[in-house]
Amino acid sequence: MATSVDDIDELAPVRVQRFAKSFEDVLTRFLDGDIVVVGHGTSCALTLNARIASVSSTAAMIRHGSGLIFVAMKQNRLAELRIPPMPADAASRCPGCHVAIDASDGTGTGISARDRGETLRRLADSESVPQDFRRPGHVVPVAGDLVVGGVAATPQIVLMLASLAEDASAAGAFTTLMSVERPCEVATPEEGIDIASRLGYHYVDGHAVRKAFYGYSWPSRPPGGLSGRTRGAIVS
Template sequence: MVASPVTWAVPVIDLAPQAGAAVLALGRPEPVVLIDSQADLAALVLAAGAAEPSTVAVLVRHTSGFLCAAMPPQVPDRLRIPVSPARDLRPRDIEFGISVDAVGTGTGISAAARATTFRRLADPAAVPGDFTRPGHVITVRVLTAHLPPVTLPGAAVALVRATGGEPIAAYGHLVSERDPTGLAGAREAREFARREGLTAVSTAELVERGPSLAAAVRP
């Protein structure tokens, strides 16, 4: 059974202003631009449990289309989604898992199909048989059990959990419009957010209020 999209109530939490704005945007629910200034990368992020075809289409349009679902490891363990065997290049606080599609989504590649897959991954009632493997949504295990969040996936999970919803974040890396063969850097990502009317937040701004996100970052 597919979980119905919901607008989560946002808890009162001591966040840096832009981090708080990002949590509010995700809870409405809207995409946000999450920036890693140190790596000079950015991602478009959604709360997976509130993913809709229209918002997933925004991710597809402005990213490479390689969409991921970041989550604490307990979720893929419960759903029996194994870790990918190709782990040699992964950052130290994440593991890539096998990709999945929700059962009944056809080819699984459309924005509507992937929205269903995101919502089902975020459904606490989901069971292993609700997914086919491999599919078109890459699962990412966020292993961080300390502060601050190290990578974009870890920060995305922290923000989504701060909305009060299931801590599953849908994301894709933002592609550069100046050079469509590459990814957008931090400066271009902020320009994109202003132009599109989206909230932008950096991982550094999350670190400023690290203790306030302790419960959000820990799996």
């Protein structure tokens, strides 16, 4: 006879409910355009819903991150936008990186927070076409699709998070969170928790994102993600 978790741990349902509520809070913050810190492995990433990236949020990512902003997207969407992959060898830390781009209009040099925010929103817009972008630029799209036999790295974790919130139109911007105590090094998950608390951001562990993505459910989440609920306008 099979034994369930509930048979051996009467508090398991309580912990499941708490996890569901806390994770839904993370998704809600992400959906609303707030930065969410994701811990994965030995580092952390600042993540942002690319579809409604504001100037202030993009600037915060640049200020507290490595300065290089990526966007985790689906491979087929990158192909539709005719953004080619960059050559990568077997030892590459980002084999899914594509050629950096800028929005082709409405931007200046492309490097400011305003310009990069515009590029992020264009990349996440399902109505965008190849002519809406120029290259080379200052935002690096990354294919975040899961590959059979592959390891879920930061791009995959970020796309999972974006997909849980935004469903089919998902695109998640991210950058590596830098350490405050050691500015030339990346922040560890332990430090990431402290930084998130100090800056007023939500923190989530990559394992929790994967757990939710692979079939976890909670009562109040709509079937198509949280993106159907009412949102405010993008603010700077």
